Amino acid sequence: MSRRKLLARSRAAAFRHSDRGHIMQLLKSCLLLCLMALPAIAGVKVGKVDYLGWKDAIEINNGEVKLIVVPAIGRIMHYGYLDGDNILWSDPQFHGKVLPKGMPNIDEEGNFAWTNFGGDKVWPNEQSEFEKINGHSWPPDHAFDGAVHEARLLADGVVITGPVSEYNGARSVREIRMAAEGTRVDIVQHVEKVAAAANADIEPLRYTIWNVTQIRPPEQTFYPLNPHSHFDMRYFPFGFAESAAMRNFTIKGDIGIFVPDPVDAQKTGADSDRWLAGIVGDVAMVEFFRRDATRRYPDGGLSAEVYTCADYTELELLSPWVYLQVGEVLTHPIAWELQRLSKDLDTPDARRQAVVEWLAARAD
Numbered sequence: 001m002s003r004r005k006l007l008a009r010s011r012a013a014a015f016r017h018s019d020r021g022h023i024m025q026l027l028k029s030c031l032l033l034c035l036m037a038l039p040a041i042a043g044v045k046v047g048k049v050d051y052l053g054w055k056d057a058i059e060i061n062n063g064e065v066k067l068i069v070v071p072a073i074g075r076i077m078h079y080g081y082l083d084g085d086n087i088l089w090s091d092p093q094f095h096g097k098v099l100p101k102g103m104p105n106i107d108e109e110g111n112f113a114w115t116n117f118g119g120d121k122v123w124p125n126e127q128s129e130f131e132k133i134n135g136h137s138w139p140p141d142h143a144f145d146g147a148v149h150e151a152r153l154l155a156d157g158v159v160i161t162g163p164v165s166e167y168n169g170a171r172s173v174r175e176i177r178m179a180a181e182g183t184r185v186d187i188v189q190h191v192e193k194v195a196a197a198a199n200a201d202i203e204p205l206r207y208t209i210w211n212v213t214q215i216r217p218p219e220q221t222f223y224p225l226n227p228h229s230h231f232d233m234r235y236f237p238f239g240f241a242e243s244a245a246m247r248n249f250t251i252k253g254d255i256g257i258f259v260p261d262p263v264d265a266q267k268t269g270a271d272s273d274r275w276l277a278g279i280v281g282d283v284a285m286v287e288f289f290r291r292d293a294t295r296r297y298p299d300g301g302l303s304a305e306v307y308t309c310a311d312y313t314e315l316e317l318l319s320p321w322v323y324l325q326v327g328e329v330l331t332h333p334i335a336w337e338l339q340r341l342s343k344d345l346d347t348p349d350a351r352r353q354a355v356v357e358w359l360a361a362r363a364d
């Protein structure tokens with residue numbers, strides 16, 4: 001073999017060796033980049049647990065907070081710091097219980113009965129329209145409130161999908177994801193119109209995404225008031241306990257403050273934007289949302305509401321009204337966060353002000 005051929009073969013071998021080394025280095029670099037990209041979800045653990053008697057609950061945990069979803073009743077039932085208490089309220093008499101398959105509970109007199117498990121869920125219509133849509137004014141549509149939901153695990157959360165309502169033809173789909181660090185939970189909520197309503201006379205039917213979060217009795221709740229509100233007082237006290245609501249509602253600057261009443265159930269709402277908060281013990285829970293000033297909202301224009309009673313308080317967020325045709329979807333994203341409050345904050349005003357300042361300093 002000539003020297004020229006030997007030299008060419010030697011160079012080719014050297015090139016192949018060099019090329020393999022280069023490829024291996026590229027693979028190592030790619031692997032390193034992938035590992036660097038993982039922390040967005042690497043700190044989150046998602047798995048099935050037994051929770052308060054419910055099998056196959058889904059725990060989402062990032063080492064600082066945990067959230068537990070119970071697909072058997074279609075709810076978020078736990079949200080809190082790992083070393084703290086659950087901020088959400090639940091009724092012990094219903095722990096581990098489920099609704100009869102495909103229907104609500106029936107009481108001893110044969111009437112529909114509301115099973116108030118607690119936690120967080122979605123309703124798809126304004127309460128004043130329950131009778132027209134569902135055929136009964138109460139309880140809410142069981143397909144959204146208490147029915148078994150399908151669960152699909154994600155790397156950082158879960159998607160739960162409810163059954164199609166026999167009344168309004170829609171279903172709830174909620175994508176729940178936890179941040180790798182901190183306390184933030186993002187909840188992308190959908191109402192999907194799958195079929196026509198049972199009563200064809202009510203079509204086209206309008207929908208909202210009415211998010212109802214039941215928390216343990218708070219010291220106070222508060223939310224920013226709209227400087228351009230169409231409500232004379234910049235908030236609305238619901239008429240079933242108007243005097244109590246007005247007695248327990250105060251305004252300081254642009255913040256509306258609502259405290260539970262020791263006796264009366266009561267409710268207020270406002271055409272607010274950005275956030276709704278409650279303080280439970282030394283922890284503030286904040287729900288984030290956005291209001292679209294160009295759209296119509298339920299209950300006369302309310303985007304945020306608070307209901308209080310002796311046992312619990314509800315933080316409620318509402319999307320705009322949307323008329324849906326079969327195949328269309330309404331989406332309303334929200335987010336939750338917790339904030340621990342210093343024990344040096346020894347008055348309700350000081351604790352609330354600390355939360356308001358924390359919120360004002362945020363970029364979002």
